[in-house]
Amino acid sequence: xxxxxxxxALPAALAIIMFGLGxxxxxxxxxxxxxxxxxxxxxxxxxxxILPAVAFGLVLMFDLPPLLAVGMMVLAAxxxxxxxxxxxxxxxxxxxxxxxxxxxxxxIAVVTLPIITNFALGYFxxxxxxxxxxxxxxxxxxxxAIVLIPVAIGMAVRARREDFARRMDRPVRxxxxxxxxxxxxxxxxxERENVPSYLADVGVIVTMFxxxxxxxxxxxxxxxxxxxxQAIACSMEIGVHNSTLAIAIAIxxxxxxxxxxxxxxxxxxxxxxxxxxxxxxxxGARAETADALPVQDRTERASExx
Numbered sequence: 001x002x003x004x005x006x007x008x009a010l011p012a013a014l015a016i017i018m019f020g021l022g023x024x025x026x027x028x029x030x031x032x033x034x035x036x037x038x039x040x041x042x043x044x045x046x047x048x049x050i051l052p053a054v055a056f057g058l059v060l061m062f063d064l065p066p067l068l069a070v071g072m073m074v075l076a077a078x079x080x081x082x083x084x085x086x087x088x089x090x091x092x093x094x095x096x097x098x099x100x101x102x103x104x105x106x107x108i109a110v111v112t113l114p115i116i117t118n119f120a121l122g123y124f125x126x127x128x129x130x131x132x133x134x135x136x137x138x139x140x141x142x143x144x145a146i147v148l149i150p151v152a153i154g155m156a157v158r159a160r161r162e163d164f165a166r167r168m169d170r171p172v173r174x175x176x177x178x179x180x181x182x183x184x185x186x187x188x189x190x191e192r193e194n195v196p197s198y199l200a201d202v203g204v205i206v207t208m209f210x211x212x213x214x215x216x217x218x219x220x221x222x223x224x225x226x227x228x229x230q231a232i233a234c235s236m237e238i239g240v241h242n243s244t245l246a247i248a249i250a251i252x253x254x255x256x257x258x259x260x261x262x263x264x265x266x267x268x269x270x271x272x273x274x275x276x277x278x279x280x281x282x283x284g285a286r287a288e289t290a291d292a293l294p295v296q297d298r299t300e301r302a303s304e305x306x
Contacts, residue, residue, distance in 0.1 A: 013248075019153060020082060021151055022154015022156075023158050023168060024099055024154075026155070029099050032100045036230075042224055043097075043217070044108070046221075047101075052073065052077060055075070056073065058072070062205045068201055068259075071259040072206075074120070074250060074263065076209070078109065078245050079245070084237045084239075085099060088236045090278060091278035093235075093236060095233065097230055097233040110144050198261045198265070199265065206262055206266050210239060210269050214239030216238065217231075217234045217237065235278075247260045
């Protein structure tokens with residue numbers, strides 16, 4: 001295992017990403033939950049209940065090795081990433097809702113991520129760990145520190161220097177994307193000899209989980225009466241996970257590169273998958289709009305285009 005990756009790169013990468021999230025947050029983002037309780041409740045139910053159940057089912061279906069199975073569950077328990085805001089903006093989702101969901105879910109994940117991780121460790125019982133791996137209280141505090149302290153610092157900076165926070169928003173987002181790629185590359189490089197077998201083991205299941213996350217994130221809210229823009233935001237929030245957090249939990253907290261492989265592969269898969277799903281949703285929305293036009297208007301538009 002690369003000690004520099006574990007001790008320096010991962011904490012720094014996650015701190016930059018979570019600090020960037022804090023720079024984009026205000027107390028109003030948390031207060032917005034009270035104004036939109038329905039959509040927030042639906043999105044959180046998908047994120048916290050349905051996705052871990054889907055991941056658990058896929059793991060059993062594919063009969064993954066124990067360490068990779070636990071890694072999939074850690075990934076499923078990780079909150080949405082800040083990149084979800086970008087995809088939501090590109091495909092005309094409710095970006096304010098994305099920010100709210102990311103903020104709330106990042107706080108809740110401090111509790112739910114250890115619960116799901118410890119459940120997976122107990123159920124799959126990886127023999128390689130000798131029964132010593134787990135998120136005990138001290139490690140839960142470590143999760144709390146790496147998730148929430150940079151967010152709190154970012155929010156404090158924004159509260160005191162809003163102009164600075166706005167100027168830094170774009171550079172920090174770019175830096176977050178760069179360090180995310182660097183972390184994924186570093187994680188895969190640390191296990192480069194095993195990468196082909198890891199891809200064979202988790203490539204299909206990770207892709208299926210990613211598409212299921214994006215699809216459920218859109219259709220469950222949509223079928224429950226949520227507005228399309230908000231459904232797009234939910235899709236991106238639920239489908240674009242904070243892979244860096246999942247990798248950091250696996251390597252820095254649980255001391256296992258193998259556990260990080262599903263999250264590293266997901267970090268590669270989720271960008272083209274989110275782009276493809278967003279394009280399909282946008283195309284479907286345009287088709288619905290065209291079908292809703294009166295027949296005369298559609299005829300006129302056809303004649304104009306001809």
